[in-house]
Amino acid sequence: MTSWIGRLLLCAGLVLAGVAQAQERGPVTNLPMPRYVSIRAGEANVRRGPSLTHRIDWVFTQKDMPVEITAEHGHWRRVRDHEGAGGWVHYSLLSGVRTVIVDRDMLQMRTRPDPASTITAQLELGVIARLGECVPDWCRLSVAGYRGWAPKDALWGVKPDEIRD
Structure with a gap:
């Protein structure tokens, strides 16, 4: 009886893990989330929200800086740098080149x-x-x-x- 329950729980866990993996894709690009990319430009504004109307909190000034994409919204990507600072960046300022x-x-x-x-x-x-x-x-x-x-x-x-x- 115990082994049957254990197998059932294992199967349920595998199904849930499969569902979690299926959900680990960006809603806009369908690419894995989170994922690493780099900053394409010498200057990239980091905004408080995903639009030009949101305030600029700070600016990336180092081209090729690696960042981690943690969310997607339209043409915007929420990113996090190696120090944990984050915000929204327009996708055109990001590159798939890995650094x-x-x-x-x-x-x-x-x-x-x-x-x-x-x-x-x-x-x-x-x-x-x-x-x-x-x-x-x-x-x-x-x-x-x-x-x-x-x-x-x-x-x-x-x-x-x-x-x-």
């Missing part, structure tokens, strides 16, 4: 996704790098002419379980 922020000072990039491989560069805290391939614990980066692999847990702008080819 990350180095979250650990003097982060060592390596030739392979292996802590024993040769160091190709050291990156300061806050550096923005272009994101390439990601395996379970490492991501390939390119920045300022350097290429290499860095531990995923030292980067903001990529999900811990994200795999990229």
Whole structure:
């Protein structure tokens, strides 16, 4: 009897998980939510709400800054930066090009996704790098002419379980 109830609860949980996954899509784009993108422009106004009539709270001034989209409304995307600050940005100011922020000072990039491989560069805290391939614990980066692999847990702008080819 107990195992039957356990199986029933497991099945119900799997169905609910499937429903939750189905709902994790943006209502406008049908793309996964939340998701990471980058700032396309050198200046991007961050507004209090999803329209030009809403007040500008602050401005992104760094092109290629990674942000996380947390909501969609028409041509507007609610974004959050690596410090947790957020607001609404017009979709034309965003790019699908993936970038990350180095979250650990003097982060060592390596030739392979292996802590024993040769160091190709050291990156300061806050550096923005272009994101390439990601395996379970490492991501390939390119920045300022350097290429290499860095531990995923030292980067903001990529999900811990994200795999990229």
